Structures are given as C-alpha cells and as structure tokens.
Amino acid sequence: MNEIRVVPLACSRCGADLLGRSVDRLAFCIPCGAAYRVDTPTIEAIRVVTIEDDPTSEGSLLHLPFWKIDDLLVPAFISPRPLTLARIASSISETRSTHEMMKSPVPLGARLAPENLAPIVGMLKNRAVENDEAQRSGSGLLFSIPARAQDRRFRLPGTDFALYPQDVIDSDGLLRFSRDGVGVGT
C-alpha cells in the first residue's frame, strides 16, 4: 500500500501527472516542483520551503515534511516523538538558510494534516488550540528538512540531534523511494 502512484490529477501549473504515495496527503509534480494537498475536496497547491543541507553531509538523503503552524514546525509524518521533533525542527528553522522551492528527493511521508496537529500545537504552546486554528495557520506552508541516514540514525543539519529510524514511521520505505529517484527534475 506504500506504492508510489500516479494521482489521477494534473498539475495546475504545467499539466503533468502528479505523483504521491497512496497513504500520504500530498502529491508532487516532478517536472515543475509544485506540491499539492490531495486529501481535500479540491486539490490545493501548497508552498514548500526547503531548509539548507550541510554541504559536507553524507549518507542517503531523505526530506522530512513539517507543517509550519504559527512559529512552529510540526511533523507531518507519523512519529512517536512529535513534541521533541517539533522543538528540534523549529529551532533548526530559526538558524538555517532556506530555499523557497522543493528539492530532490520530494518530501514523502506526510500522513497528517495541520488540523490533526492541534493537540500537539497546544502542548507546545501550553494553551488550548482548536482544529480550525491549526488548519488556518498551517494549511499552506510545508517545510522540508534534509535528513541523512548515517549509522542507523538520521542526522539533521546544524544540530547534533539524531533521529532513530523508528522516529519516522516507514523510514525504510521512504528511503527506498528517495533512493529510487522520486525527485524533482528526475
């Protein structure tokens, strides 16, 4: 069920077929680098901002998707440690350069929508957050963070923090697809 599929929709920018995993909420236009939410009644274009990788980093590259909700980056992938990952990602985004574009490989694995993340945002902000508030502030902007597989860990740029494979549900599958070249311009 984790197969890459052609979503029966065309990119509104260039007309190419969209690609995505059947379990994910996002689909991507490989030729032009556009990204869309495809779990909504009508597909919605979203902006993708990519955090710069360390120039010297090695290991297989994965881009992990995070929703930008207010001033926070919250994992769009399923993880047993969403609070920790949100804190790390939010601090990375404050110190690293960013690119206003999607980079290869595309950020697969987005299985959560911003409106699913209201409880997590509430815990991070230490106040009640309603689903529609999380949806309003998080529906249009995805951050893509490069993670490098090294020594059975995922290293993130600009930090000593490392994710375990089990921090990212289906990380083996995501790595496999990323290695197979599901990337912009490939």
Ligand SMILES: [Zn+2]
């Ligand atoms: Zn396109």
